[in-house]
Structure formats: structure tokens, C-alpha cells
Amino acid sequence: MRRLVIALVVLAGLLVVADFGAAAIFEHEVSKRARSHFGLADDPDVRVGGFSFLAQAISGEYDKVAVDAKGVPVRNTLRDVEVHADLMGVHAPLSDLLSGSLKSVTLREVKGQVLVKASDVNRAISEQENELVKTITRLTIDPVSEQVAITEPPEGAEPPDPADEPEDTTAGVRMCVTADITDQSTDFCVFGIISLADGKISFEPKRLDIRNGLISGSLAPTLQEKVLALFAITLDPGVLPFSVTPTAVKVDPGVLSVSGKASNVVLSGGNG
Structure with missing residues (x-):
């Protein structure tokens, strides 16, 4: 029984490590494409939502991925714009992800927001x-x-x-x-x-x-x-991310923002 418990603990640990490792690879791939999409000097922050990344990876579809880019310059006046996007229904086959042959990521829906400080x-x-x-x-x-x-x-x-x-x-x-x-x-x-x-x-x-x-x-x-x-x-905060059409403005403490939605978006590129 003791050996079984130890084996289960080790297996659980390996699964957690594999989950985090696979998530890191996926986040890096999406980040590269977002960097290319925005024309940024650095990769933006990408976070995958949901309890288990591996369970989502096996299906090839991810419930929600959040992308954040800070310090985005827009012309001369706006020098510290923030861009936030929630990507829903992200489709990226696991085999392509692991082999490095992932050429594009499809998004069922995108909610995008640009914030002016x-x-x-x-x-x-x-x-x-x-x-x-x-x-x-x-x-x-x-x-x-x-x-x-x-x-x-x-x-x-x-x-x-x-x-x-x-x-x-x-x-x-x-x-x-x-x-x-x-x-x-x-x-x-x-x-x-x-x-x-x-x-x-x-x-x-x-x-x-x-x-x-x-x-x-x-x-x-x-x-x-x-x-x-x-x-x-x-x-003029520039265009919204991922071809999102702006539909609303909002005021929060310290910021003005423009937001909108888009459907069936293809995110390609990311070489470099």
C-alpha cells in the first residue's frame, strides 16, 4: 500500500510538471503570434485558463486564453497604452504544438480592450x-x-x-x-x-x-x-487587437478604454 501511495504521488507530480510544461509551450507559441500581430518589441504575457491544460490540449481546444501587452506606444502622445484580449475557444492541435509545426491558431471569439492611462x-x-x-x-x-x-x-x-x-x-x-x-x-x-x-x-x-x-x-x-x-x-488608441470591432467606451479609475468583440479569428505568424 505504501509503495502504491508513493507511486501515485510521483505520478501526480509528473502530471503537474507535464501540465505546466505543456502550458508554457502553448503560451509561448501564442505569445509569439500576438507579438507579431501587435508589432511589439517583446512577447506579451499569455495565460491559459481552466483547471487542466493537458485535458484541453488533448482535445485541441482551450476554453480561455488571456493576452496582456503593456507599454504599447501609439504615435507620439500615447506612450503607455495597455492592450488586453480574452480569447475564447482557441483551437490548436496538440500534435502540431508539440512538433513545432503549428502555423496558425483559430479563435472562436475574442473580447479585446485598449486602455489609455x-x-x-x-x-x-x-x-x-x-x-x-x-x-x-x-x-x-x-x-x-x-x-x-x-x-x-x-x-x-x-x-x-x-x-x-x-x-x-x-x-x-x-x-x-x-x-x-x-x-x-x-x-x-x-x-x-x-x-x-x-x-x-x-x-x-x-x-x-x-x-x-x-x-x-x-x-x-x-x-x-x-x-x-x-x-x-x-x-486615437489605435486598432483593437485581433481585428476586434470597437463597440463601447468605459471609464475606470485612472483609465479610459475602448472595447469590442470579434468572431472566427485566425492568428498566424510568430516566426521570429
Whole structure:
């Protein structure tokens, strides 16, 4: 009985090692193809979901594979874009995988997302010329409901939760910064709506909430218009991964994102 237990433990250990080893080979193959697809300098991170990789490998189909690429530069302004993709129904025959002859990977469905960080949004705003506002710093991004983005809630009222709103081509956002206005360091927040058009993120500022030692609440209308105009930007995060069609924008703390889905995608390449 003791020998049997030892043998079973050793066998289980070998299966675990084989499972991890086979998963590593598969992840490397997918990573090479994703690197070629994105035109990256380094292989992106790839993780296979599911309890047992070997069980999926024998069938040649994998339930879910996550791909993450960070620090992707897009033109001059956006230098730290993140790309995330969930690949469902990934088909890659085990025999081709082990022999190294795997030429393509087919994907039943892909959910792709491109994320633009606050630092890149800060850079895009700072690049605009504005005679009133100088040196935008410490920009933060937070989701708000579209209602709150347009109209300040009554005092004491509970604002709507942005999480209750479905993902769509528009979303409410609050951007708060520190900036020099008329040579005075000023903290203020701009509320507005981001929208999706031709794969790009456009921000339409709606209202301003400003606080510093001399000003509280709002600026004169003409000055407020100049401040809001600085935030009327359009960001182009590039195409979504794996031929995904962009269908929605979203705001999370610190990031703006574009997402979408695609079906029946073929991922080839990866030599190099």
C-alpha cells in the first residue's frame, strides 16, 4: 500500500510538471503570434485558463486564453497604452504544438480592450495651447454617471452609480487636475462625456468645479469656456487587437478604454 501511495504521488507530480510544461509551450507559441500581430518589441504575457491544460490540449481546444501587452506606444502622445484580449475557444492541435509545426491558431471569439492611462491623457491635454491654463499636472480619472457629468446633483442627493449604466458608446467621466490659472496653482475637476467615434475617444467637457484660495465653485463664463476648451480632446488608441470591432467606451479609475468583440479569428505568424 505504501509503495502504491508513493507511486501515485510521483505520478501526480509528473502530471503537474507535464501540465505546466505543456502550458508554457502553448503560451509561448501564442505569445509569439500576438507579438507579431501587435508589432511589439517583446512577447506579451499569455495565460491559459481552466483547471487542466493537458485535458484541453488533448482535445485541441482551450476554453480561455488571456493576452496582456503593456507599454504599447501609439504615435507620439500615447506612450503607455495597455492592450488586453480574452480569447475564447482557441483551437490548436496538440500534435502540431508539440512538433513545432503549428502555423496558425483559430479563435472562436475574442473580447479585446485598449486602455489609455491618465498619464497619457495628461500629456494630450498639456500639448494643447491655452492662454489661460498652464502646466497641467496630477490628472486623475474617475467614472461618474452621465447625468452627473452634465448636471451637478442637488446638495445632499445621492448621485447615480455609474456602475448601473450599461457599456455603450458614451460614458460619464470626471477629470481632476492641478494647474496654473492666471499664475495661481488651482485644483479643479472637469466633468463631461467621452464618446466612441471611428475607434477614437472624444471628450466633451460639460461643467467645471474649481477650488483654490481665491476662487470657489466656478469661474466667470468667458474664463470657464477657455478652461473647458482645453479638455476638448480626441485620443486615437489605435486598432483593437485581433481585428476586434470597437463597440463601447468605459471609464475606470485612472483609465479610459475602448472595447469590442470579434468572431472566427485566425492568428498566424510568430516566426521570429
